[in-house]
Amino acid sequence: MRFKKQIKILVSAILAVALLITQFSASAATLSGLQKNLSDLQSKYKSLEVKQEQMKEQYERAVQDKENRLEYKNLLQEKINATIEQLDILVMRIEILDNDIETLEEQVEKKEKEIDANYETYKERVRAIYMAGETGLLEFVLSSSSISDFFDRMVIAKSISDHDNSIIEGLKGDKQELEDTKKRIEDNRRDLSSTKAELEAKQDELDRLYEENNAVIKELEKNESYYLSEQKKKAAEMKELNADIEKAYKEIEKKRQEIANQNNDPTGGGKTSSGSSGSGSSGSGSASTKVISGKVYSSGLMWPTPTLSTITSGFRTKSRPNHNGVDISGRGAYGSAIIATMGGTVYKVGDHGSKSYGKFVMIDHGTINGKSYVTLYAHCSAIYVSKGQTVKQGQKIAAVGSTGNSTGPHLHFEVRVNGNYTNPLNYFK
Numbered sequence: 001m002r003f004k005k006q007i008k009i010l011v012s013a014i015l016a017v018a019l020l021i022t023q024f025s026a027s028a029a030t031l032s033g034l035q036k037n038l039s040d041l042q043s044k045y046k047s048l049e050v051k052q053e054q055m056k057e058q059y060e061r062a063v064q065d066k067e068n069r070l071e072y073k074n075l076l077q078e079k080i081n082a083t084i085e086q087l088d089i090l091v092m093r094i095e096i097l098d099n100d101i102e103t104l105e106e107q108v109e110k111k112e113k114e115i116d117a118n119y120e121t122y123k124e125r126v127r128a129i130y131m132a133g134e135t136g137l138l139e140f141v142l143s144s145s146s147i148s149d150f151f152d153r154m155v156i157a158k159s160i161s162d163h164d165n166s167i168i169e170g171l172k173g174d175k176q177e178l179e180d181t182k183k184r185i186e187d188n189r190r191d192l193s194s195t196k197a198e199l200e201a202k203q204d205e206l207d208r209l210y211e212e213n214n215a216v217i218k219e220l221e222k223n224e225s226y227y228l229s230e231q232k233k234k235a236a237e238m239k240e241l242n243a244d245i246e247k248a249y250k251e252i253e254k255k256r257q258e259i260a261n262q263n264n265d266p267t268g269g270g271k272t273s274s275g276s277s278g279s280g281s282s283g284s285g286s287a288s289t290k291v292i293s294g295k296v297y298s299s300g301l302m303w304p305t306p307t308l309s310t311i312t313s314g315f316r317t318k319s320r321p322n323h324n325g326v327d328i329s330g331r332g333a334y335g336s337a338i339i340a341t342m343g344g345t346v347y348k349v350g351d352h353g354s355k356s357y358g359k360f361v362m363i364d365h366g367t368i369n370g371k372s373y374v375t376l377y378a379h380c381s382a383i384y385v386s387k388g389q390t391v392k393q394g395q396k397i398a399a400v401g402s403t404g405n406s407t408g409p410h411l412h413f414e415v416r417v418n419g420n421y422t423n424p425l426n427y428f429k
């Protein structure tokens with residue numbers, strides 16, 4: 001039954017192909033699903049980052065506003081204190097004037113009494129003269145012994161009434177003077193009273209402003225703690241998302257490995273031919289270099305990623321002439337260690353990351369054989385050093401990630417000599 005056997009072979013062949021196609025497409029679908037999931041997570045992360053930045057700005061604005069308000073509060077307090085001092089002085093001065101007015105009133109009263117008393121004496125004297133009859137004074141004058149005596153007596157008689165008159169006039173003048181002084185002081189007191197009323201109104205206004213300002217400060221403090229807690233909340237969410245992103249990368253990697261095994265690809269995931277980095281499309285550089293991690297090469301440099309050695313994009317290739325470094329990736333790239341290739345000082349840290357480099361670290365290695373060396377590590381998922389920090393060769397400085405303009409986890413590594421880009425691979429021969 002050759003025909004039957006042939007059919008059997010044909011059927012099993014079809015089945016095998018069908019199975020292979022099903023498996024492949026199923027895997028491919030899952031992989032694209034995983035990649036979709038990852039990009040969703042990444043865009044969520046980016047929007048969180050934006051929101052957190054906004055919270056940070058609002059928090060900083062609230063802090064600044066509060067500082068200004070506290071300064072204003074101090075200014076108001078100073079003004080209130082000055083007004084209180086002025087008011088105290090005014091009250092004191094008014095008190096003194098009131099005392100003066102009282103004393104003057106007493107003096108005026110005394111003068112009035114003196115005037116009254118003198119007037120009484122004057123009246124009595126006039127009455128006495130009257131009682132004695134015109135003749136009294138006339139007799140006194142007429143009984144003069146001589147003409148000169150007569151004139152003397154006339155003068156005396158006149159001077160008696162003149163004297164009384166002048167005393168009374170003098171007293172009246174004194175009294176007028178006292179009353180004038182009293183009036184001046186009363187005017188003065190009225191001025192002071194109105195000034196005092198003005199000051200009191202001013203103080204009321206200052207008190208009102210002070211209360212108002214305090215209320216604003218309280219409100220700002222409330223905002224401040226709200227924005228701060230929101231910032232913390234967002235940071236926690238970002239941390240969680242970061243873990244999800246890391247997990248998503250691992251799942252994608254695992255899936256790729258599965259597909260590679262199903263296709264019986266003996267090279268495994270090391271090559272990641274499907275391109276763990278979309279940017280690594282250059283044919284010329286996409287190969288594993290025979291680097292030895294931990295070795296100090298004759299150039300003085302150490303390979304920057306101890307667990308990764310796949311070059312997914314080379315230095316200034318035909319397809320990417322402006323690519324000023326090399327892209328390094330490989331299995332388990334996401335979150336793996338990045339080390340300082342040489343000792344030096346952390347020159348720059350892109351914590352929030354630039355659009356192209358993402359989170360990055362730059363290390364200044366100083367001058368070696370008359371040339372200055374700076375290395376750059378980009379697209380990191382985490383950074384473990386800060387600006388100005390001294391690092392040793394081989395020290396872990398960051399973790400591989402996919403921040404910035406990157407389509408998959410990899411390290412973008414640059415070596416700048418005297419400010420010029422050089423091919424990093426030249427230092428690992």
Ligand SMILES: [Zn+2]
Binds near residue numbers: 325326411413
């Ligand atoms: Zn690159």
